[in-house]
Amino acid sequence: MRGSIGSMLLDRLRHCGVSRIYGVPGDYNLEFLELIERTPGIRFIGTCNELNAAYAADGDARLSGVGAVLVTYGVGDLSALSAVAGACAEGVPLVVISGMPPLHAVQSRALVHHTLADGDFDNVMTCYQQFTAACTRLHPASARVETDRVLDRMHTEKRPVYIQFPSDICYVETDIPTLAPAMPVSDPALLVRAAGRLAERIARSRQPVVLVDGMVRQYGLNDQVERFCQHFNIPYAALSTARTQLAETGSLWLGQYGGAASAPDVAAYVHGADCVIGLGVRFVDSTSGYFSQRIAPGAMVDVQPFSMTCDGENIQGIRAQDLLDAVMQDRTPVTPPVRNPWRAQQETAPAVASAQGGGWTQAIFWQRVEQFLRPHDVVLADNGSSMVAMLHAHLPAGCSLLVQPVWAAIGYSLPAALGACLATPHRRHVLFIGDGSFQMTAQELSTLLRHKCAITVFLINNGGYTIERMILGPQATYNDIANWDYAALPTAMGGDAGPLCLRVQDRAELEAALDQAAANQGLTFMEVGFTPMDAPAGMAAMGQAVRRYDYGIDTPDLP
Structure with missing residues (x-):
């Protein structure tokens, strides 16, 4: 089969599961956009800037499996780069396509716009090479091979890739053989060896636990990991990067683990475990209570996407999903079930305070908001108060929590919500x-x-950067921001869409607003006011940990 290079690229994207491409038009990508307009099964979603486009593709990919971004060369590339780096840090597969100047301009080193006007067309590629699994510039002679190579890397490593697409080759013809991406296969002998080592560790453990990280989302291991834990009756805990990836109910669910930032019963169980099966675990500062994890010496069994380290032996050439399947075959449960410490806490926890009377605080707000959430909601929380609160929340069954604790870019969640809404309408x-x-x-x-x-x-x-105030400068002007009329913005930005805009300053207003939001079928925008230092539980302790780690001081203000 023959077709244009542009058609080949769109065909490959659809094979990978892409049905939406986010981005901003630019003079070097317009012909490709024309082709997208005429191609069924894939559509362009225009965003306000390229940074937001990449965030939206990230949010889409976390629910659909893969995201795609289209930018124009130079200005668009570098605008999107921070979000692409975030996807790389958090293991989110994205395809970034950059419409670049025509090949004749590249080859003649022409001094064109959107460049430094020095004839260098490699500097942007150099930037992207630091934050992607693979990069390429398409040429007619190798476009198909190079496209398949970078998309295969994205599929295997679950990280972003970058494709430069010169503007003058979109309709150059090429061969387009059918291709479906395929994962590497495990070495059979090494798989048997690894499964035996893991089964042996489980059999001789007194207190095993499974720690879940982002790998479970990246490789779609959710159901498989649950079956593994149930098969051996091993309790599991999730790092903040993996909340809601497994069922957060039942006797095997311990809770969120983050070192000293964990609930006491969760920390006690993990720290007392003699077999910690880590699934893709990375102890980042923000996911480990600032490196306060305490794993018993020799207890960790480190399972990564294509390797396992157990008792000092590293075994390569195996897939995590194959390992989990192999170790369950013909092996019976060996570990007794445990009581769920969170369930015990819930049984003895005081009832949520009534909305009638008492002070207005974030503690009251977050308690009430938990009741507003429904099973199977998609919940997004931005870095700061919102993420801290949601990571401590008990979410209803089937919820998906989208947060970015590793890259931790503020502003991520709003455009990510666009991608999430379009991925799961x-x-x-x-x-x-x-x-x-x-x-x-x-x-x-x-x-x-x-x-x-x-x-x-x-x-x-809350009048500025509360999370920063908790670290340093609680009264400093550098943590202040302009106070917009937030609740008026939705009408100004899209009044014909009929948004419901609300303001909340106390408990009674919150109750009325939640009732209206629950009944509204469109976009509800609720501005909720608090004082600058009001924050959810856990933020003050987090600020103290950050302050000590970053600055080596205990006091909230410099002398």
């Missing part, structure tokens, strides 16, 4: 974002309205 979406984070990417609220996304947005207005 049949689910209800709820976004929690602070005022400082919102101001980073506020433009994409207009795109949510343009596409008539059904989402409830809680804007936490």
